[in-house]
Amino acid sequence: MTTTAPGAGGEAAKTPAPAPAQAPGRPPAPAAEDGRAAAATGSSPWQLARRELRRRPAVRVSLGVVLLFVLMAATAPWLGALGGWSPEEFDKSAIDPYLGGQPLGSLGGISPDHWLGVEPVTGRDLFARVVHGAQVSLLIAFAATAIVVVAGTAAGIAAGYFGGRTDTVLSRLMDLTMSFPSLIFMIAMLSVAKDVNRILLMTAVIGVFGWPGVARVVRGQTLSLKHREYVDAARVGGAGSWRILTRDILPGVSGPVIAYTTLLIPGMISTEAALSYLGVGVRPPTPSWGQMIAESVAFYETDPMYFVIPSTFLFLAVLAFTLLGDALRDILDPRGGRS
């Protein structure tokens, strides 16, 4: 019952390995970095984060890569235009019509004109498609993560703080959601819904299955916070539930939530890619990495670069977010979500 992200129990997203969802009384999850952060109590999380960043070059690199990808996604229309091609523009002069539409030139048609080469048959510019694909992939991943985190935090705080029947109902709902074969269900829902905005739909469908993971972490954290002295003090002082929840509990759970969120993102990216790979994600001609990989599989022998380029981008994005998430978990949540 520990695996949490959407695609858990499926083959789409194995990367989210956050193990914080601890049922009470279960043996502990892997402690992250053995008390390093604990030793530095007294510093604010941001100071800790900066210190950690200085200590570990791998974290610096992954942070750099993550920022690069985010920048790339955010500025896709302009960055894509730098190469001089729009993602849906055909370039028949870059392919060889007598060789089944193979890109002209070596390495999949990489040239000063097409920086990452072109698609076989259509001659569409791969640089433009990869950059625009980053926008679609990351937009869906971030938006789905936002849904998951907001819904999960709300449900977790409510379950933990109010207890009783609220807790029972919400916990049952979490168990139920986690029992859904999520990948199968996502595929089915995406293929049933026909004429809707694919990006919105994908975000919603991916988001629906992820919240119980966050909710469990937050619930556990809330349970341990709600009887602390400062919360009792606020209650005695006449603060209402809403005020206690937002002023006293929420800040206390934010550390683990931030760490967990970062570890959710690579899973979301992989899930989006897997769904698009299976052909139920965004519709052509809109590019997304998973869909580009799916289209390129047929060409992996004749035009390997076409297959390798989107795969590399997907791989790097998932890897960088995972490394960054690992580091953040070590800093903000050194004991894996328990307190």
Added chain:
Amino acid sequence: MILYLARRLLALAGVLLAIAAVTFVIFYVLPTDPAAAACGKTCSAERLADVRAYLGLDRPVWRQFADFLTGIFTGRTLGTGQYAVQCDFPCLGYSYENSLPVWDLLMDRLPVSASLAVGAAALWLLLGLGAGVTAALRKDTATDKALMVGAVAAASLPVYFTSVMLIYGVIRVAGLLPYPTYQAFTDNPLAWAANLLLPWTALALLYAAMYARQSRGSMIEAMAEPYIRTARAKGMPERTVVVKHGLRSGMTPILTIFGMDLGGLLAGAVITESIFGLPGIGRLFYGALVSSDQPVVLGVTLLAAFFIVVANLVVDLLYAVIDPRVRY
């Protein structure tokens, strides 16, 4: 214990019922019209109405759902008049596409998916736990770092990329294995394994990476427990300390994920089965989606959910076996 089991089984039935209801509503109420799919492309309005009546789609949704549920336990007669067919227990309906009971289709495909999932699971446990425990015992050495970097990298590779690379490298270039075609284990165990080796590897790499990360963490934690020091102090050989005391308690968190993963894969390896062309449940599901074959989609979803909840139950029961501190 008996009481606990009874309570869990009841909860399990409840979960499955809820999943069936949600699935039913989504796939029978949403826009796609199964009757139109069953009727084919050239279909008159009159004939469509006939088909709807024949499939029982003209009745209220809750009645259809109730019929579906009774069918699972008692079997039912589908359709009316001369075209009526008897669908025996456990009746999950009839496939629109190839007019076979959904249950038969599922059971026909299950050996393939089970072979894939179980073989891959054995491989990833071996690889993942091996790497994780090794890394934990040599914490902070170069071996540890190399193993963990490898694990993060492997976990970041999409399974379709690994699969294609394996097919290309092992089958096309090296010619070491034939292109996978499923052979039943009972026919020829050797051919069975040879054909499944690549799909196993592709899946195992993905999962092993996560298991390595998890088991490293829990092993480090377990090896720091006081009873490990006691065991060492008694003069117990290090191997026994690691295997009998460390590994045993370090495995409990792993078991939780393992149940989920194996349960999820039994009917959920859609991508791997498609890439390697294995005729398993995942591919059945994908084909059914393409042809709007609702009964099959519903059947696969239910079966997949069933595997997940049963796997969870088994895991929870196994806790008591592995960890003597757990009591029910």
